[in-house]
Amino acid sequence: MSQKWEGAEHALRLALARRPNLNVDGFLGKRREEEKFWVEHYDFLLSNGYQLRPRYNPEWVPSWIRAAQPTEYLDYEDSIPLLMYTHLNDALHVQDGSKVVFKHVKRLSKETVIVTSLSDIADPRNHCVPVLAVLSLPGATELDPRDALLVMPRLIHFAMLPFCFVGEFAEAMRQFVEGLQFMHECGVAHRDACHFNLMMDGSKVVPNGCHFVRPISPTGIVRDTIEWHTRWSVKPNKYYFIDFDLAASYARGVEIETQVGRIGQDRSVPEFAFPLSPFPYNPFKVDIYQLGNALLTVVERYDGLEPFLALLKPMTSQYPEDRPALSEVLSQLDDFTPEMLECRVKSHSRTSLDETCFELSEHSLIP
16 A cells, blocks of 8 residues: 655654564665765766766665655665775766766876776777776876776676677687787786676677666666677677776886786686795786686586687696797687687576676675
């Protein structure tokens, strides 16, 4: 029966009567401490043409409290908090309706310098995430080492959607190998060219979009599931590397780094097997291993992608000197015939969509 709510306290009493173990802070719209940064900068971003989700509006009143009748508050998009990666947030570019992501960085940090420099280079092999703008936060100047926001396009994880044809995976692999080759020629080693840093432009495969925090849903509400097209039906698609906070640039001819402990997501890199004291390693060879292993874990989930094993296994050799040059890998990709690319593939047991979204949720601590 419909009932007009008379404020948060009344709404809370009704909700507790239905669910005694209710998260009271969440129901009352108490934001996490880490989210307050975005609330504080909501108006600044809006004045620059970017609108954060309603939850970060300083005048926000939770939708479920304003609703006409008691409902489950988790059914509302504005109940979804940022959790682990609170230095990232998404927004709408008001002028053209495009979706963007902000990353909170230091303006003069190594990461900012590298990613903006790479983004400015016009090269068809450049698959580094584009930097659309760098916003100095209020009080900072152009040469200030203090806080800034990188503005980048909204992307989705490259393996979130199932691969359905050999050619779909070949397209992704080619762009990642090209992108790594481009970076290396620029003297940059990514040093975290791993699974969760490999992305794609999902605007064609998921035309209605997906939620930033819960990518399996277009709205963020768990019961809503995205609708998607096969990559092959909307090709070509674009793939990108993200997250350059571990990247490093090297003078031409310098290929040796000294490292204590492991770096990056991949804990299996052979060079870091004995992280007890500083040791020399080639960061470009580490990149090849990391990318090869990230792609290999996807290939092993499918029937039909076995031809890629001959390319990826050498990339993950235990011995850095045995890992192939990226030009060799690209040459081998050229050997795939149009008939081979048209062959269908099938994921093992669970669908790749379910599997990968579960992994993404685990990685991001999404509830």
